[in-house]
Amino acid sequence: MSKKKVIIDEQRCKGCQICIVQCKRGVLKLGNKINKLGYRYVEVNKIEDCTACGICAEMCPDVVIEVWKE
Amino acid sequence: MSKKKVIIDEQRCKGCQICIVQCKRGVLKLGNKINKLGYRYVEVNKIEDCTACGICAEMCPDVVIEVWKE
Amino acid sequence: MKVVYKKPEVLKNINFHFCPGCQHGLVHKIIAEAIDNFGIKDRCLAVIGVGCGVFLYDYFDVDSLEAPHGRGLAVATGVKRARPERIVFTYQGDGDLAAIGLAETVHAANRGENVSVFFVNNTIYGMTGGQMAPTTLLGQITTTSPYGREFQREGYPIRMAEMLATLEGVAFSARVALCTPKQLMDAKKAVKKAFQMQIEGLGFSFVEILSSCPTNWNMQSLDAIKRVEEEMIPFFPLGIYKERRVSDVL
Amino acid sequence: MKVVYKKPEVLKNINFHFCPGCQHGLVHKIIAEAIDNFGIKDRCLAVIGVGCGVFLYDYFDVDSLEAPHGRGLAVATGVKRARPERIVFTYQGDGDLAAIGLAETVHAANRGENVSVFFVNNTIYGMTGGQMAPTTLLGQITTTSPYGREFQREGYPIRMAEMLATLEGVAFSARVALCTPKQLMDAKKAVKKAFQMQIEGLGFSFVEILSSCPTNWNMQSLDAIKRVEEEMIPFFPLGIYKERRVSDVL
Amino acid sequence: MSSKYYFDFVFSGFGGQGILIAGNLLCYSAILENREVTFFPSYGVEMRGGSANCYVVLSDSQIGSPIPSHPMGSIIMSTPALIRFLPIIKNNGLVLINSDIISTDDINRKDLDIRLIPANKLSIDVIGNERLANMVMLGYLVSATKCVKIESLVKSIKEVVSEKHKKLIPLNEKAILAGAELFEKDKRC
Amino acid sequence: MSSKYYFDFVFSGFGGQGILIAGNLLCYSAILENREVTFFPSYGVEMRGGSANCYVVLSDSQIGSPIPSHPMGSIIMSTPALIRFLPIIKNNGLVLINSDIISTDDINRKDLDIRLIPANKLSIDVIGNERLANMVMLGYLVSATKCVKIESLVKSIKEVVSEKHKKLIPLNEKAILAGAELFEKDKRC
Amino acid sequence: MEKLFLRGSESLALGAIDASLKFYAGYPITPQNDIPEFLSKELPKVGGKFVQAESEVAKINMLLGASACGIRVMTSSSSPGISLMQEGISYLAGSELPAVIVNVMRWGPGLGGIGASQGDYHQATKGGGHGDYFVPVFAPYSAQEMYDLIIKAFDVADEYRTPAMILVDVMISLMKEKVLRRYDKGIKVKEKKWAFGSKKEGDQKIIKSLYLKGNDLERHNWKLYEKYQKMCQKEVLYEAYLCDDAEIILIGFGMIARIGKSAVDLARERGIKAGLFRPISLIPFPERELENLSTKCENFLVVEMNTGQMVHDIKRVVGKDHNIGFYGKPSSYAPNPEELYLKIKEYLEK
Amino acid sequence: MEKLFLRGSESLALGAIDASLKFYAGYPITPQNDIPEFLSKELPKVGGKFVQAESEVAKINMLLGASACGIRVMTSSSSPGISLMQEGISYLAGSELPAVIVNVMRWGPGLGGIGASQGDYHQATKGGGHGDYFVPVFAPYSAQEMYDLIIKAFDVADEYRTPAMILVDVMISLMKEKVLRRYDKGIKVKEKKWAFGSKKEGDQKIIKSLYLKGNDLERHNWKLYEKYQKMCQKEVLYEAYLCDDAEIILIGFGMIARIGKSAVDLARERGIKAGLFRPISLIPFPERELENLSTKCENFLVVEMNTGQMVHDIKRVVGKDHNIGFYGKPSSYAPNPEELYLKIKEYLEK
Ligand SMILES: Cc1ncc(C[n+]2csc(CCOP(=O)(O)OP(=O)(O)O)c2C)c(N)n1
């Protein structure tokens, strides 16, 4: 299995949860911490399930996700 | 043959000749006199050929023709 | 003797100011006939655009309101909402309705305002002396398209009857001309239909009337009418583009 | 490691001011990607309408001009005529483009101005706090249609992509949405096509993008997106309504 | 101001009679003679009615109002023009009336220097049609007032007329001279 | 003006904390006591940022500016609110800080009467959740300043709340009284 | 007579309804949106029509149509939207049609900002539209005046057959205060014989602003002017606060006058005999009243939230032999009482 | 340097071409149609673009777009059309974009009439649009000045990055006179570094009028104000004709000044020491110059083709201790020299 990276800019995530719903692998989840903008932000939960398909990043309206793979 | 009357308000005719062209019976002609508006106006030339079809009156853009028949 | 043709009742006994052979006069007359026909003279309220038709109130014995250039259908909206019982029609030229007034026209149509619109398309700004209108034909020379209208530079002539027909709010949209007795009869029918629709509360009705402007086309009256037939009608086809039936809204 | 997804180059590293889940951000991003894609960042000149998208210049590193509310396409006409070598696009909301700016929009389209138009339809005036827009759906409650939009009173939602497609001057007209990855891909294609058309000089290109406004719809982000899919798309069907080919104008 | 070089005129008639052309030509001639000039045409709603008129002022210094309240000279080519302008002509002013078109019945002032000019007829005589009646009138005016030299008038025609209409120049010249001659004749009798 | 009845306050926090409701209620209570009042909310671009604040002025005569430059009292429900408004509070002014949300690190004035109020905790204590922290704060303020009677406050809730939300009245009352009690307790120690 | 606690904008909208408003056309623009929002809900309940127009240009012309039918009509907008209505306002004036226009000013020029501003004084009082006409303009400074003056505006509009304007800054429209709803049973409006009724009655009625024949237009323009003169006689409104013995008089309208009162109080507390003069009707301007004051007081300090507009009128009226200072604040933040007090002090010291 | 015989409107249009006009957007309206008609023919010949817009609203915004690209832009219209452009003019001012706007005034309010008028003085000089800004306004009174002042307007517009206006009555635009074409070889225009070039160079350029952050907007408004102050120092134009020893000074602009000169001549012939003061720049108004005259002369008679607009500025500048008369003629027919002479006499007698 190759390595993947899903980088979420937590200070800019607005917690809209679109990425969470779009990720069919259930990799992402909403955290409990609040960022500077005042939102609960998304965290990577199970990176091992990620296929680096990039859909979460594509669908994020605030363009705060980066996806990398080996 | 029944009687017809084509009444042209000569002081208001602008001599555009539309009625003349529309009358397929050649009843009307442009006169040589000039009216108060400064236009040569239309005259009834051969009332005997008139069928009182009303087309001249219908087509006159200044609505200055009346047509009557018996 | 019996009258075969006589000027409509609602028209006052006053000279049109139009140039010789200008078909604005014919448009006035068929509207007047329709008003006589329905016996709605007292209910009618004319909203008059700015253009050669601006003096309509001098000729028609109906209550009349002058609208700022292009805003006829905004004004008519105000009138009809305030007095739904009146029969409201607008009289507007192509500069008025299709250029400066386009937004007001399309939005009133889209709202389905229950008014009748008479749109005189003579491919020119008549009153101001012959400038290019949105409806000016390709190649046509006007005082502001001295090299002839070219689509790359000045765009295409706009077809209002067709465009409005695509809107939900429009009950009736037709294009007519006045060059032959047959065309005149069709035009009369369309004008009546436009009032009929309003009387029945079916929504926005629109009649585009192709008309001549001998003065600004620099033509004799008869040549001008020939131009309507030979150049305008091919580009602006006559016909009914939309007609709503009572059953459509019930 | 190789990047799978990264923000487009032309977007600056600055927070969008949009509300959580608002798809304006996605629209920004797909336009940005197309600009990166064609490598036209330096040629691009954005003409920005007044609406929630008004701060586009804060996010895009391109020359930008603010247009008065609704007048984007008149402004763009001036820009493109003055600098035909620039790639000019407008970014406008439904209030901006379809209400107050309708005449400018239709006339620029009809003139075939060689510009690309990105039209964000969220069935509401977002920036001003949720009033009824021309695109507001029937029954939709807004702050100025508190009883729900009713066609007899407020008219019909207007379908811009379809209406503009009827005009000769229009080279490309399409409607897209951003709810699913598939829709997003189609939207990207349409946006690219709109730039492509301009680069090739084919005329006016128009992309209507259905978008969410969770704030003024009083909805959670995800519900708002569901509304786009379930209520908006049925009334505003996605698709390409007009596509001119080079051969059409040669 | 009468000690200085100063003239003001009104020309009036129907559209198509060449009223404005006559006014323009006169101005142009004065410019050739290095004078100050103003030319002021009628405008607006008036024009629809089919009338045309213009004011011409010639001076050797800056001109104030381009619209003289009481013009010292006039060319009148239609009955409406007569009715409108006769009342405002200056006392003892010069009024040239195209008598082929206008009946003398409407002339109701006695203090004026009124000249009845059969301009249409003269035009027909010299060029074969009545189209240059305006030039006949202008020729008469210039020779009566000496506001410019006849030669300047002729020269100005040459400068104003476009290449295309060049062949009309001699005709215009003839008409002007016919007008001028008529004045000389009038003077003699 | 201090001899007369006059109070001015600023209330500030995040949107959703009930800042404006608290301001409105206070005004309403003063109206019940026949006072003059002005209520001035924040507006415009500020609102997008998620902050909410309002100024309240109570007086026994016509009120001039509705925006006191240096309010004599305040309710502060967020850190940004503290940073923004602490500097402008009047010398010796009363500052009520919701200490469940705001850290005391940012408090940098010594001349103020600052009260740290665990409003969220109190709200949870009396009504089971933190939603009425605003009422706790308001209760404290009213009882500390005596700007209106606690009874008026309670009465105004009854008048303002719609039929639908009637069941919330007793909860609001409890929260207010909790705040008021806390003040009494604070006074004692 | 209900006693209510209302935002200025609500108070104004309620006043309009009590004044028997029957047609409102709106278009969204910050910061006046709460007026159309209120009316879209309330107007239908009293048989009035609410229309959201496609633009400001459209809405002013909708007003023109509805007004010609004799009902009371109104719109509200904010600065850029008011600019777009200038042609329509000129037509209303020329056609002698009553209508009430509310301008909740924001910052200009252009898109500017949405904060409180008084940048449109010139536009409102000197005719932003073409041609010779004056529109009566009222500047409320409290929620109560929002109610009272909108009613006044309707009355004046009808009486003189003219558009009338409420010019207000957003602070006044946001501020909540006590309001006496004086006409909670509504106001009876006189029938307008000149207007279009349910059908044509007697002679044809023509409502227009085009006058081409003879000197009809000159007569028409003088008629409009005489209406304005009559307003100058009969409709002037102003407030003079502590002016009688004042050594310095502050002049300002709207929120500035409100803040100015506090500043005057401050100044008096500290021994400066300050007063405040507040034009309530900006057109007709309280010229005579101000002139009278100028016989008693030498020093005037004009305060505006702009770079200097009303100050020109003050100079004209008060005359060059007086000291006329100006403090302008073209920003979204209104000055506060201390600031004005300091300006007063500063001004007297130099 | 060609010597030509031109109508005022032609002279103006030719001046625009010589000033290197490169973009004109027009919309028909009487009585200014000969300007677009001339330019539609001539502008393409010199590489300029002529666009007939769908409305005045559209055209002022086309100007905004083209001006942002650094070329010289212009439009012309007449009163109602100018009203429709007020929002756009305000945006041009706020965005600091140069543009020249010609108003060949007609009668208002509303559709009014098409005769000569000066009814738009207020609109032009007091900002018909919203917000705090001044547009420099020039009032030519001869065909030569139509040529010279349109060039001046372009230069001032560029120099101050502002819209500028030519305000003229139709008589001046119809009148034919001798014109020296001073710049028949054209004028070289400075490159505008702030404008959009063929492509982005260096930092992103943003042209806008929206200022939301901090007190950016206040700074921006004061900046605009300072530009205006600078104009007041540097761009004032006026003419004083026989004013030095005058016992009465006539004041008027445009055609009125022209007729006024004849009236002054008449008066002098008849023994009245009359003079004429003519503001050529209406904004900036020649305040200092007029003030100076007011130290020497007691009597002023303001003549306007309206019911009284500029007269307010005269009152402000000249002061209340002078006699300031007004003769207004809000009609399509300009007064004639005798009429003005009689007014002078009448005025002195009472
Ligand atoms: C705001 C404004 N702009 C321009 C005009 C000038 N104007 C008067 S009529 C007219 C258009 C006339 O053309 P059209 O509507 O086609 O009517 P037509 O005379 O050809 O019948 C124009 C542009 C005006 N009155 N108001």
Ligand SMILES: Cc1ncc(C[n+]2csc(CCOP(=O)(O)OP(=O)(O)O)c2C)c(N)n1
């Ligand atoms: C002349 C004018 N009228 C009104 C406004 C107020 N205004 C600002 S944005 C906007 C519309 C916003 O709606 P939309 O265009 O749909 O954009 P969205 O915010 O929904 O993306 C309006 C009406 C304005 N700025 N100028």
Ligand code: SF4
């Ligand atoms: S890259 Fe694909 S699989 Fe991985 S988190 Fe994103 S959506 Fe889920």
Ligand code: SF4
């Ligand atoms: S889509 Fe983007 S903004 Fe929304 S929750 Fe996911 S990362 Fe955050």
Ligand code: SF4
């Ligand atoms: S009625 Fe018919 S036949 Fe008779 S003149 Fe007229 S057109 Fe000819």
Ligand code: SF4
């Ligand atoms: S159609 Fe009418 S106006 Fe024309 S010539 Fe015949 S009668 Fe005269």
Ligand code: SF4
């Ligand atoms: S100008 Fe044209 S449209 Fe107008 S009346 Fe004359 S012919 Fe008819």
Ligand code: SF4
């Ligand atoms: S108001 Fe609506 S459109 Fe505007 S940013 Fe928020 S969600 Fe998006």
Ligand SMILES: [Mg+2]
């Ligand atoms: Mg036309």
Ligand SMILES: [Mg+2]
């Ligand atoms: Mg929107």
